[in-house]
Every structure is written in structure tokens, then in C-alpha cells.
Amino acid sequence: MTDSKSRLLILGANSDMAQATARIFAAHGHPLMLAGRDLARLESLATDLRLRHAATVSVHRFDILDTASHAGFVAALPVLPDIALCMVGLLGQQRESERDSAQASLVLRSNFEGPALMLGVLANAFAARGSGTLIGISSVAGDRGRAANYVYGSAKAGFTAFLSGLRNRLARQGVQVITVKPGFVRTRMTEGMQTPGFLTADPEDVGRAVYQAWSRQRDVIYVGPLWRLVMVAINALPEAVFKKLSI
Amino acid sequence: MKLAGWGNFPSVDCRVISAAGQDALRASVMAEPSLIARGNGRSYGDAALNPKATLLTRRHDHIIAFDPVSGLLTAESGLLLADLLDIFIPRGWFPPVTPGTKFVTLGGMVAADVHGKNHHGAGSFSNHIESLDVIQADGRVVTCSRSQHADLFAATCGGMGLTGLISSVSFRMKPIRTAWIRQQTIRCANLTDAMAQIEATQHWTYSVAWIDCLSGGADAGRCLLYLGEHAEPDELDARHAAAPLAWPRRRLVRVPAYFPEWVLNGYSLQAFNAVYYRTARPGSALVDWQSYFYPLDALLDWNRIYGRGGFTQYQCVLPKAASAAGLQQLLHVVAQAGMGAFLAVLKQFGDHPGGDMSFPMAGYTLAMDFPRQARSLALMNELDAIVADHGGRLYLAKDARMQAAMLHRGYAGLERFQAFRQRSSAANRFTSHLAERLEL
Numbered sequence: 001m002t003d004s005k006s007r008l009l010i011l012g013a014n015s016d017m018a019q020a021t022a023r024i025f026a027a028h029g030h031p032l033m034l035a036g037r038d039l040a041r042l043e044s045l046a047t048d049l050r051l052r053h054a055a056t057v058s059v060h061r062f063d064i065l066d067t068a069s070h071a072g073f074v075a076a077l078p079v080l081p082d083i084a085l086c087m088v089g090l091l092g093q094q095r096e097s098e099r100d101s102a103q104a105s106l107v108l109r110s111n112f113e114g115p116a117l118m119l120g121v122l123a124n125a126f127a128a129r130g131s132g133t134l135i136g137i138s139s140v141a142g143d144r145g146r147a148a149n150y151v152y153g154s155a156k157a158g159f160t161a162f163l164s165g166l167r168n169r170l171a172r173q174g175v176q177v178i179t180v181k182p183g184f185v186r187t188r189m190t191e192g193m194q195t196p197g198f199l200t201a202d203p204e205d206v207g208r209a210v211y212q213a214w215s216r217q218r219d220v221i222y223v224g225p226l227w228r229l230v231m232v233a234i235n236a237l238p239e240a241v242f243k244k245l246s247i
Numbered sequence: 248m249k250l251a252g253w254g255n256f257p258s259v260d261c262r263v264i265s266a267a268g269q270d271a272l273r274a275s276v277m278a279e280p281s282l283i284a285r286g287n288g289r290s291y292g293d294a295a296l297n298p299k300a301t302l303l304t305r306r307h308d309h310i311i312a313f314d315p316v317s318g319l320l321t322a323e324s325g326l327l328l329a330d331l332l333d334i335f336i337p338r339g340w341f342p343p344v345t346p347g348t349k350f351v352t353l354g355g356m357v358a359a360d361v362h363g364k365n366h367h368g369a370g371s372f373s374n375h376i377e378s379l380d381v382i383q384a385d386g387r388v389v390t391c392s393r394s395q396h397a398d399l400f401a402a403t404c405g406g407m408g409l410t411g412l413i414s415s416v417s418f419r420m421k422p423i424r425t426a427w428i429r430q431q432t433i434r435c436a437n438l439t440d441a442m443a444q445i446e447a448t449q450h451w452t453y454s455v456a457w458i459d460c461l462s463g464g465a466d467a468g469r470c471l472l473y474l475g476e477h478a479e480p481d482e483l484d485a486r487h488a489a490a491p492l493a494w495p496r497r498r499l500v501r502v503p504a505y506f507p508e509w510v511l512n513g514y515s516l517q518a519f520n521a522v523y524y525r526t527a528r529p530g531s532a533l534v535d536w537q538s539y540f541y542p543l544d545a546l547l548d549w550n551r552i553y554g555r556g557g558f559t560q561y562q563c564v565l566p567k568a569a570s571a572a573g574l575q576q577l578l579h580v581v582a583q584a585g586m587g588a589f590l591a592v593l594k595q596f597g598d599h600p601g602g603d604m605s606f607p608m609a610g611y612t613l614a615m616d617f618p619r620q621a622r623s624l625a626l627m628n629e630l631d632a633i634v635a636d637h638g639g640r641l642y643l644a645k646d647a648r649m650q651a652a653m654l655h656r657g658y659a660g661l662e663r664f665q666a667f668r669q670r671s672s673a674a675n676r677f678t679s680h681l682a683e684r685l686e687l
Binding site for chain 1: 313330
């Protein structure tokens with residue numbers, strides 16, 4: 001029964017959003033491949049998924065920043081997944097990124113270079129097979145650069161553009177590409193940030209949104225319907241006005 | 248960021264950090280000279296607030312092991328009771344003890360040593376714990392139980408997170424055959440009648456009374472006694488018997504905004520209580536587990552009904568011998584003040600000793616919500632005197648306002664608890680707004 005369900009690979013599976021997404025796919029009977037750096041925590045999550053949902057789970061060591069290893073990682077997987085979900089992300093400290101280019105570089109590589117190159121490798125494998133779904137978690141922060149987080153935001157903007165191009169390239173080759181743009185999410189990444197409650201999602205909301213986007217074969221989704229409106233409004237502001245705001 | 252408990256008071260600016268996984272928790276303990284764990288933030292007062300570092304453990308929620316023969320479950324402390332119920336009821340398992348909301352974490356259940364409607368027979372949550380893994384002030388992860396590091400175990404159950412960081416919990420679930428509860432409702436005319444009925448129905452697994460604390464005189468203490476028993480499959484109708492461990496999914500309703508303070512007043516509450524008392528149907532009914540155990544969970548953010556000023560839940564327990572006289576006095580004072588609330592609950596506790604700072608004792612517990620106003624604070628000070636004079640005490644998980652002296656009079660295990668915290672160096676590292684207020 002479970003083996004007829006699409007197999008999901010999660011890159012960066014130890015994040016709060018990844019864990020919530022894994023649980024939703026596991027509850028629907030999907031076999032899971034969890035990839036990340038902290039193997040011990042991944043094993044613990046795998047046990048949790050087996051006990052909660054009797055899921056079929058494997059764990060795989062993976063480092064998004066080690067781009068030279070990406071092709072080898074995919075080639076070494078026991079089976080090519082049907083769905084690949086990239087949940088890697090690093091918010092960093094904007095102020096620190098402004099002062100320290102090594103820090104900025106880490107943010108850019110973690111949110112853009114690493115995820116884009118890895119999904120590129122998977123895209124080729126999926127295209128060769130002629131099927132599959134690639135899902136990238138981008139961010140509303142990539143829709144317009146703001147003083148508060150533009151290093152992170154610009155990396156996400158790059159990732160959004162990359163996913164858009166990938167979708168265009170693969171549209172006629174049987175491969176679906178989905179861009180997911182969460183707004184504020186209550187996770188370890190945003191700990192201590194005071195965010196407006198009605199615009200803040202829980203990791204479980206993101207998980208449900210990802211599952212829905214996959215099952216309905218959507219292209220680009222925002223997590224929380226309000227965000228689409230908020231971003232339309234923000235994008236509509238003339239630059240002369242926008243640059244003087246602190247939002 | 249501003250944090251508060253469920254009662255929305257006090258609201259304190261806290262530095263918030265979070266961690267998941269025992270290694271990450273340990274690293275946080277070692278890095279923070281002063282911290283307190285916060286699970287799902289459902290204690291009412293200031294127990295899970297520390298301005299220097301409040302550590303969110305909600306994502307530390309892996310199930311580690313489950314034995315389907317014995318029902319022994321081991322899980323990380325951030326696991327939500329709601330998740331546990333969703334996963335295990337369909338498999339025929341139920342928690343041995345549950346508080347009145349499912350939106351609590353296992354760690355919180357240990358720290359408050361929560362009780363449920365079955366305390367008279369089953370005791371509190373700690374009575375069902377096999378062992379705990381606690382991260383101590385020096386960074387050691389210590390497994391404790393009744394026989395192993397018993398002093399740490401006794402101080403941690405009910406210890407409000409002040410003895411160390413609870414990393415994982417092992418306890419025994421109990422088998423059930425349906426997701427339904429056979430509920431018996433009995434109308435009791437006054438307090439004497441209620442206590443007689445409660446005594447006479449002790450063989451029921453679950454028992455709790457909703458009490459109209461606004462009626463005075465001869466009607467004082469009139470209440471509806473709800474008894475409950477896990478239903479057997481043959482009690483269900485054909486449709487439900489086909490899937491006895493399934494239950495109807497409810498749409499949850501969220502209270503959209505804080506109510507203005509004037510909505511709840513003596514008149515509106517008196518009317519609510521009177522209607523509630525008169526429209527209840529005595530007799531037997533089958534209800535699903537959510538309606539029986541967690542009626543308020545269907546109304547998300549219900550604490551907003553009390554307005555932005557917040558509210559206090561006053562929950563006390565009186566020793567059995569002093570209960571009749573003490574409760575009579577408490578109800579009299581509350582009815583006189585005309586300040587009772589929606590939710591006054593009366594329940595009998597059995598004789599099941601828990602940890603050093605566990606709230607329950609053999610006797611009766613009374614819980615009432617009061618909106619936070621100068622008048623209600625004065626009333627609660629009056630109630631404190633009655634509770635203390637009768638040898639009772641207040642529940643730390645609900646409290647936001649009592650004075651240290653009140654705590655010291657009521658908790659006989661306090662000295663042992665404080666000695667343990669000094670000895671283990673927990674006293675400096677694990678602290679909270681509540682701990683400082685009460686000089687724990």
C-alpha cells in the first residue's frame with residue numbers, strides 16, 4: 001500500500017517546517033527519505049515517524065554547502081525519489097551580514113547557491129526519468145528587498161527566479177516545480193521575533209500547504225491567503241515611497 | 248518578546264530561545280546562567296516566564312519508544328497531549344491522567360504534576376510516570392524515578408521546571424476499547440448534597456462537578472455532577488460500533504478578539520450560570536472523548552473572553568476533614584461579592600501523594616475564574632485567608648498573585664524542595680517569574 005505512494009526526499013529535514021511536513025506526508029502513507037547534517041537527530045525523527053504513522057523512513061547524511069557532493073549524493077540514493085523538497089534555509093543576522101562578508105556569503109550560499117545547485121542536479125535526474133515533483137521553499141522576503149533582511153531576501157529572490165526558470169524548462173518534460181513562499185513562521189529560525197499574530201503561521205500550516213500544493217499540482221503558493229494580498233500591496237508601492245519606509 | 252501565561256497576566260518581556268533534541272537542550276542549559284522551560288504556555292500565571300531566557304521546548308517532541316503490550320510510552324517533553332491523543336486513541340490507548348485541556352506538553356504535565364477528573368481513583372500524572380530524563384544545572388542528563396535518584400524525581404514532579412530541564416518522560420498509557428464516554432449527569436441542590444453525591448459515586452472512574460458559585464443562601468453550591476466511564480463497544484449504536492475508536496471531527500471556533508471588559512459582569516454571569524444549571528439534562532448519555540474531557544478546547548483562545556486585562560483562575564484544595572466547612576465559607580464569600588465566573592469546578596481528590604510540590608491532597612478542590620480587577624484581587628486575598636486557615640493550598644500552575652507566605656503555609660514539602668534545589672545548584676540556573684515572586 002505505502003509503496004504505491006510517491007516517495008518524498010526532504011533536504012534539510014531537521015528544521016521545524018521539515019519535521020511538520022514529514023509528519024503530514026507520513027500520515028498520508030508516503031515513504032520518506034530524510035536528509036540533513038545532524039544524523040542522530042534525523043534518526044530520532046525517523047523513529048518518531050515510524051511510531052506515529054508506521055512510516056517507511058530512511059535517513060541520509062547531506063550538506064547543502066558541500067556542492068561538490070550533490071551529484072554523488074543523488075547517485076548514491078538507493079532509489080530516486082518521486083518528490084524532492086528543499087527546506088534548507090538560514091536567516092542569519094542582517095546586521096552581521098552587512099559588516100561581515102563571510103557571514104553574508106554563508107546566507108547567500110545556504111539560501112540560494114546550495115538549494116539551486118542541488119535542485120538542478122535532481123531536475124536533470126527527474127527530467128531523464130520523465131516524472132517527478134521539485135518543491136522549493138522560498139520566502140515572501142524574496143518578493144521585494146527590505147532593509148531588515150535583504151541579504152536573506154535577495155538569496156530567496158534568486159531561488160524564486162531559479163525555480164520559475166526550472167518550471168518553465170521542465171513544463172513539457174513531465175516534471176512539476178512548485179515554489180512555496182511562507183511569510184512569518186513560528187520556528188527556531190524566528191525565535192524571539194515579535195511578529196503579527198494573524199500573519200504568522202505555524203510549521204504545521206506550512207506542512208499542510210506543501211502537501212496541498214503537491215496534491216493539487218500548484219505552481220506558486222503563499223502560505224496563508226493574506227500574504228498574497230500583502231505582497232501585492234508591498235510590490236505596488238513606488239520605489240520613491242518604499243525606500244523611505246521601515247517595514 | 249512579550250510573553251504571558253494563559254491568564255494573560257502578568258505579561259513580561261522575555262528573551263526567547265528554543266531548542267529541539269537533547270544535545271541542543273543541554274547546550275542551552277550550559278549557555279544560559281538563568282532560564283526556564285516553556286512548553287505550550289498553558290499554565291495560567293507566571294510559571295513559564297524568565298526575562299533572561301525562556302526556552303521554548305515545543306519542537307522537542309519526538310516519540311522515542313512505545314510498547315504496545317504494556318502501554319509504556321517514552322517521548323520528548325515538548326510532545327503535545329493533543330498529538331498523543333490523535334495518534335493513540337485510534338490504537339486503543341488513552342493517557343492515564345489528563346488535565347482539562349489537551350493543549351499542554353508532556354513536560355508541562357510533569358512540571359505541574361497535573362490531575363484530571365479521575366484523581367480520586369488514579370492520582371495525578373506523576374503517579375503513572377516510570378522515569379524522567381532531566382538535564383541538571385551541571386549539564387548531566389540524569390534518569391530518575393521512584394527508586395533511582397528519588398530526590399530529583401520527587402522534586403521534579405510538580406516542581407514547575409525549577410529542578411532542571413525535563414528532556415523526556417516515560418509513563419504508562421491505559422487501554423481503552425472505544426473513543427466514547429458514558430456520561431451520567433446528576434443535579435445537586437447545594438453543597439451538602441453535592442458532597443454526598445460525590446462520596447456516593449466514588450466508584451466512577453471520572454467525576455467532576457460544575458458549580459454555580461453565584462447562587463447563595465440555601466442554593467449555595469448547587470451544581471451539576473458529571474460522572475464518566477470509558478464506554479465498551481456493546482454500548483455504542485451500530486454506526487459507531489463499526490469503528491469504536493473513531494470520533495467525529497469538530498470544527499474549532501476561535502474567539503476572534505479580546506472581549507471588552509464590561510461584557511462579563513455579575514448580571515451576565517448570573518444569567519449564564521442559571522441557564523446552564525436549568526437546561527442541563529440529568530441522566531445518561533454517550534459523548535465522545537473531546538466533549539467529555541476538553542469541552543473548552545473547541546473554543547480556541549477562549550481566554551480572550553476575559554478581555555485584555557486578563558484573568559486569574561483561583562484553584563485551591565482543602566483537606567478532606569476541613570472541606571465541608573471551608574467550601575461553605577469560600578462559596579459564601581464569593582456569592583456575596585457577586586463576582587463568580589463561568590467556570591467554577593468542584594472535584595474530589597484521593598489520597599495519592601505526588602512530588603514535593605504537587606498540588607493535590609486528599610480532599611476537595613475548587614477552581615474559579617475571575618477577571619483581573621482590583622475588586623477580584625481583594626476577594627482572592629480574602630479567599631486565601633480561608634484556604635490557609637483550613638489547611639489548604641493553591642495550585643502553582645494557575646497562580647499569578649499569591650504571596651510567598653501563603654505558599655509556605657500550604658506546602659509541607661517546600662523545605663525539602665528548596666534544599667534539593669540548593670544542593671543540585673538548580674536554584675540559580677532554573678528560575679522563573681513565579682519562583683522569584685514566591686521565593687522558591
